[in-house]
Each structure stands twice: as structure tokens, then as C-alpha cells.
Amino acid sequence: MKKILIVEDELALLYALASQFSKKQFTVFEAVDGEEGLKKAIDEQPDLILLDLLMPKKDGMSMLKDLRKHPWGKNAKVIILTNLSDAEKVDEALKNGTYDYLVKTDWNITQVIEKVKASLGMK
Numbered sequence: 555m556k557k558i559l560i561v562e563d564e565l566a567l568l569y570a571l572a573s574q575f576s577k578k579q580f581t582v583f584e585a586v587d588g589e590e591g592l593k594k595a596i597d598e599q600p601d602l603i604l605l606d607l608l609m610p611k612k613d614g615m616s617m618l619k620d621l622r623k624h625p626w627g628k629n630a631k632v633i634i635l636t637n638l639s640d641a642e643k644v645d646e647a648l649k650n651g652t653y654d655y656l657v658k659t660d661w662n663i664t665q666v667i668e669k670v671k672a673s674l675g676m677k
Contacts, residue, residue, distance in 0.1 A: 556674055557600040559583040561591030561617065562635070563609040567658075571604065574663050578671075588612025592620055599626055601674055602653075604666070607636040607643065615643070618650050631673060635666060 558580045562568040565586070572582045583598050585591035589611045595603055603621075607614035614634065621627035634647045634655045644655045653673050656666065671677070 555579055555581045556602070556676065557581045557583065557598060558670065559585065559591065559595055559598060559600040559603045561585045561588065561595075561603060561609070561614065562606045563587060564606070570663060571666070574667055575670075578667055586610075588614055588617035592617050595621055595630065596624055596626060600630075602631040602633065602670055604633050604635050604670065605652075607634060607647075615646060615650070618647070618652070622650060633670065633673065635661075 558575055560568055560571050560582065562571065563586050568584055568586065572584055575582045583594050583600060585594050587609045591605065592612065605614045605618065614636065618632060621630060632652045634652050635658060637658050647655050654669060656669065
């Protein structure tokens with residue numbers, strides 16, 4: 555089973571994503587802020603991290619930068635899933651090695667799951 559870490563502070567979305575990924579045979583780890591997300595990422599070493607940018611304690615971009623400093627995290631697959639469609643944020647995320655940058659309003663959960671599966675080479 556592939557492992558995914560969902561780092562999202564909007565609980566309704568976090569639970570909806572976690573539920574759908576579980577149904578698709580993923581092992582799901584959850585975090586509600588960047589501090590918890592960074593710790594779980596390093597501890598669990600998921601196959602992919604789905605990361606929100608606007609969160610309490612440590613925002614997603616800070617978590618991503620800290621993740622890239624860790625030996626395992628240098629090459630961790632990350633997809634940004636956020637409400638921010640700011641071109642600067644997109645550029646910054648891509649420079650920090652994200653696989654993709656998805657704006658929540660442009661994607662439904664099924665499409666997000668398909669994007670994750672494609673990034674992991676799954677059918």
C-alpha cells in the first residue's frame with residue numbers, strides 16, 4: 555500500500571480526503587499544521603505529501619523548506635493543494651521541488667486522487 559500524508563487545517567477537507575484515499579487502498583497519515591506535518595513526514599516517510607500552504611503554527615511553504623533540509627525529505631514527493639493561486643507562491647513551490655500545485659477550487663477530490671495516483675505511477 556502506498557502511504558500518503560495529508561497536511562491540511564480545514565478539518566472537513568482533511569477528513570474527506572483521508573476517507574477517499576483510504577477507500578483507494580492508501581495508508582493515510584494526517585496533520586493539521588506544518589509542525590505536525592513535518593514531524594509525521596520524517597517519522598512515516600510517506601510516498602507522497604499533499605500539502606496546504608495556509609496553516610497555523612508553521613505554514614506549508616515553511617514546512618516544505620524545512621522538509622528539504624532533511625536527508626529523507628530532499629526528494630520527498632509533494633503536491634501543493636491550496637486556495638492560493640498567487641503566481642509567486644506557485645513559482646516558490648516549484649523551486650522547492652513540488653510535483654504539482656493544485657488550487658482547491660479548480661479540483662474535486664476524485665481529480666486530486668487521480669493526480670496523486672499518476673504522480674506515483676499508479677493506475
